[in-house]
Amino acid sequence: MPKFHSLKVKEVRRETDGCVSVAFEVPESLKPEYRFIQGQHLTLKTELEGEEVRRSYSICASPFDDTLRVAIKKLEGGRFSTFANEKLQKGDSLDVMTPMGRFFTDLNPNNEKHYVAFAAGSGITPILSIMKAVLQREPKSEFTLFYGNQRVDTIIFREEIEGLKNEYMGRLSVFHVLSRELQGSELFSGRIDAEKCSAFCDKLVSPQQVDEYFLCGPESMIHEIRDTLTAMGVDKSKIHFELFIAGLNGKAQKKQKESRSVEASIQITLDGNTFEFPLASGSDTILEAAQKAGASLPFACKGGVCCTCRAKLLEGEVEMDVNYALEPEEVEAGYILTCQSHPKTDRVVVDFDS
Numbered sequence: 001m002p003k004f005h006s007l008k009v010k011e012v013r014r015e016t017d018g019c020v021s022v023a024f025e026v027p028e029s030l031k032p033e034y035r036f037i038q039g040q041h042l043t044l045k046t047e048l049e050g051e052e053v054r055r056s057y058s059i060c061a062s063p064f065d066d067t068l069r070v071a072i073k074k075l076e077g078g079r080f081s082t083f084a085n086e087k088l089q090k091g092d093s094l095d096v097m098t099p100m101g102r103f104f105t106d107l108n109p110n111n112e113k114h115y116v117a118f119a120a121g122s123g124i125t126p127i128l129s130i131m132k133a134v135l136q137r138e139p140k141s142e143f144t145l146f147y148g149n150q151r152v153d154t155i156i157f158r159e160e161i162e163g164l165k166n167e168y169m170g171r172l173s174v175f176h177v178l179s180r181e182l183q184g185s186e187l188f189s190g191r192i193d194a195e196k197c198s199a200f201c202d203k204l205v206s207p208q209q210v211d212e213y214f215l216c217g218p219e220s221m222i223h224e225i226r227d228t229l230t231a232m233g234v235d236k237s238k239i240h241f242e243l244f245i246a247g248l249n250g251k252a253q254k255k256q257k258e259s260r261s262v263e264a265s266i267q268i269t270l271d272g273n274t275f276e277f278p279l280a281s282g283s284d285t286i287l288e289a290a291q292k293a294g295a296s297l298p299f300a301c302k303g304g305v306c307c308t309c310r311a312k313l314l315e316g317e318v319e320m321d322v323n324y325a326l327e328p329e330e331v332e333a334g335y336i337l338t339c340q341s342h343p344k345t346d347r348v349v350v351d352f353d354s
């Protein structure tokens with residue numbers, strides 16, 4: 001079961017103007033719990049202005065480096081990411097959940113695979129972890145990275161990636177794609193989308209000879225690349241993807257259980273506004289039903305991991321499909337993950353402000 005421990009910040013390193021990476025000190029006794037697999041993420045928790053805030057961020061280190069480090073890109077209005085970019089310092093402590101996530105394939109030193117990754121912006125974070133692990137553990141495998149950013153100065157981990165290219169010469173190919181800075185070639189200017197993906201497959205990789213694809217970036221990019229690759233005949237099982245939404249990536253996680261909701265009337269309070277809507281019996285969660293009713297509720301992963309959709313149940317009963325984010329005391333106190341909750345009574349009252 002995932003668990004929080006308080007870990008000391010070992011280093012806050014500025015990667016770009018809008019992104020830091022944060023390394024943690026892991027005491028010897030906790031090392032087994034913080035052993036991670038390439039591509040996994042950590043949920044961080046702290047108190048900001050008297051309120052608990054938690055967010056998940058992908059690990060950018062390789063599991064073979066003896067480092068636990070995440071990257072945190074500053075988001076507009078992002079409380080945690082702003083705090084991490086502007087205030088967090090070496091020696092501070094944060095509550096860190098044990099690593100989670102399934103964005104990886106098993107490594108084997110005998111593999112002779114070709115991996116191709118498409119990343120945009122901070123979507124590079126889990127990809128960097130995967131890339132380093134593959135290059136370290138699979139000496140006969142090769143890796144091709146297509147990495148989209150606005151400009152050269154917003155490329156996160158630029159130097160580290162250059163270093164890897166030199167270290168693993170011949171096995172790592174990197175193609176930067178910039179949307180707000182002119183490049184010599186049109187092929188590498190613009191956003192990574194369906195058209196670019198087709199062009200890359202035409203000119204730089206043979207899609208049928210690629211063993212695994214890893215995609216991480218905004219939803220639209222992931223869908224476009226995935227659809228383009230499948231239309232070219234790439235088997236879906238070779239395409240692994242993770243959305244980054246507010247630094248959290250749980251959406252790709254499969255629900256372990258699909259509870260059914262009873263027909264109910266739901267009342268929600270958010271930012272002081274109260275609204276009510278019906279939820280038909282079926283498999284919709286409270287969050288899904290609210291979205292269908294036109295409400296805009298906070299959420300990120302929809303996978304029961306990030307806690308963004310947390311609210312307090314004031315009346316009625318619900319059942320959650322999975323819960324990787326709430327502590328037993330919170331559940332005890334009536335908190336629920338609305339992205340995982342199904343009503344069990346005909347009236348449910350939920351408060352996001354509590």
Ligand code: FES
Pocket residue numbers: 250298299300301302303304305306307308309310325337338339340
């Ligand atoms: S949206 Fe992440 S736990 Fe519900």
